[in-house]
Amino acid sequence: MRSCRDITALVSQGLDxxxxxxxxxxIGVHVMMCSRCRNFQSQAHFIRTTAHTYLERLQDESEKKS
Ligand SMILES: [Zn+2]
Structure with missing residues (x-):
């Protein structure tokens, strides 16, 4: 089974x-057994839908720096 760190990284990537x-x-198998990652996943989707514009702005800023 993948680690929680792997799963949270995958969930983040899955937003983009x-x-x-x-x-x-x-992810599906992991979140069935791991409430921490399940919470992370639902929060990640919540953030995505409510603050998508804000996140895009943050990404623009970090792209300018790199
Ligand atoms: Zn986990």
């Missing part, structure tokens, strides 16, 4: 791009 079937399965 389409994950592979294997990645989505790994």
């Amino acid at each position: 791009k389409q994950l592979s079937l294997g990645e989505r399965l790994a």
Whole structure:
């Protein structure tokens, strides 16, 4: 089983791009057993839908710096 760190990273990536079937399965299996990552996932989706514009602005800023 993947670590919580892997799963939270995958969930974050999944907000920006389409994950592979294997990645989505790994998240699905993990969050069934891990309430911490389940909370992270629901918060991540909440943040995405409510503050998407804000996050995009943050990404623009970090792209300018790099
Ligand atoms: Zn976990």
